[in-house]
Amino acid sequence: MEGLYDVKKIREILGRHDFSFSKKLGQNFLTDPSVCPRIAEMGNAKKGFGIIEIGAGIGVLTNELAKRADKVCALEVDERLLPVLAETLADRDNVKVLRGDVMKADLHSLIKDEFEGLEVAVCANLPYYITSPVIMRLLEDRLRIVSATVMVQKEAGDRLCAQTGTRECGAVSYAVRYFSEPKRLFNVSRGCFMPSPNVDSCVVRFDILPQPPVKVSDEKFFFSVVKAAFQQRRKTLCNSVSSALGMDKRIVEQAVSAAGLSPSVRPEALTLEKMAEFAEVLNKSEKL
Numbered sequence: 001m002e003g004l005y006d007v008k009k010i011r012e013i014l015g016r017h018d019f020s021f022s023k024k025l026g027q028n029f030l031t032d033p034s035v036c037p038r039i040a041e042m043g044n045a046k047k048g049f050g051i052i053e054i055g056a057g058i059g060v061l062t063n064e065l066a067k068r069a070d071k072v073c074a075l076e077v078d079e080r081l082l083p084v085l086a087e088t089l090a091d092r093d094n095v096k097v098l099r100g101d102v103m104k105a106d107l108h109s110l111i112k113d114e115f116e117g118l119e120v121a122v123c124a125n126l127p128y129y130i131t132s133p134v135i136m137r138l139l140e141d142r143l144r145i146v147s148a149t150v151m152v153q154k155e156a157g158d159r160l161c162a163q164t165g166t167r168e169c170g171a172v173s174y175a176v177r178y179f180s181e182p183k184r185l186f187n188v189s190r191g192c193f194m195p196s197p198n199v200d201s202c203v204v205r206f207d208i209l210p211q212p213p214v215k216v217s218d219e220k221f222f223f224s225v226v227k228a229a230f231q232q233r234r235k236t237l238c239n240s241v242s243s244a245l246g247m248d249k250r251i252v253e254q255a256v257s258a259a260g261l262s263p264s265v266r267p268e269a270l271t272l273e274k275m276a277e278f279a280e281v282l283n284k285s286e287k288l
């Protein structure tokens with residue numbers, strides 16, 4: 001259905017379906033006509049591609065994705081929206097709406113069953129309450145996807161795209177850079193949504209890397225070190241890691257020094273490469 005950006009029309013459809021917005025589910029629907037086409041175009045919605053959309057809402061973005069891609073599978077957790085989507089997407093025969101929670105859905109099977117012979121990308125105006133877990137899931141699960149293009153809160157976008165080794169970075173920035181090349185695409189003001197949220201947003205695309213840019217022998221250990229390093233941000237790397245992992249402080253100090261780092265170094269000063277080097281040394285010394 002076209003004209004889904006018209007607030008009057010949205011109110012009419014939602015009223016007919018007796019729908020009220022759920023804050024808990026992060027339901028802020030896009031009403032600015034320029035945003036969804038840009039997400040679709042920059043998010044790989046094109047011929048030869050199948051798109052997974054997370055959180056279809058009333059289907060504004062779904063509609064733009066379906067216009068451009070070969071096929072769209074849209075996940076929506078709120079079953080009250082299913083009859084709405086059946087109406088708004090009735091004229092699109094390349095869309096499958098699936099009721100489901102993105103955190104529980106078997107995305108590997110979905111890709112295998114629905115997108116054979118197609119390249120796959122993820123596009124979403126994410127519900128903000130689960131931004132980081134969703135992004136981590138998309139990256140860590142090593143899904144057969146080329147990219148994930150998501151709208152997130154502006155501050156979350158800054159953190160997600162921050163270069164490691166800078167003051168802006170956090171634990172999530174290391175995972176993002178390990179699995180992908182992030183790109184901040186454009187800002188979206190709070191006025192572009194209904195209802196309007198309290199914060200502005202931005203759209204970020206993660207281009208999935210074929211190989212991580214650094215070699216680590218034990219990924220699980222590496223990410224536990226990253227998490228530990230940032231658990232108490234104001235502490236030194238050494239104090240934070242030894243207390244969070246329950247490791248002898250002298251062993252951690254030796255690893256810090258063996259990685260060529262100062263004893264007072266803070267976690268955010270480490271680039272991805274340095275963090276990997278430090279974790280490798282620590283892993284070896286722990287096994288001695």
Ligand code: SAM
Pocket residue numbers: 025026027028029030054055056057058059060061062075076077078081100101102103124125126127128130
């Ligand atoms: N795509 C629509 C748009 O841009 O207008 C809606 C975006 S709205 C920010 C987020 C959507 O995600 C809502 O429709 C909400 O019901 C849905 N949602 C919330 N939690 C979800 C989850 N765990 N799994 C799938 N969808 C979810």
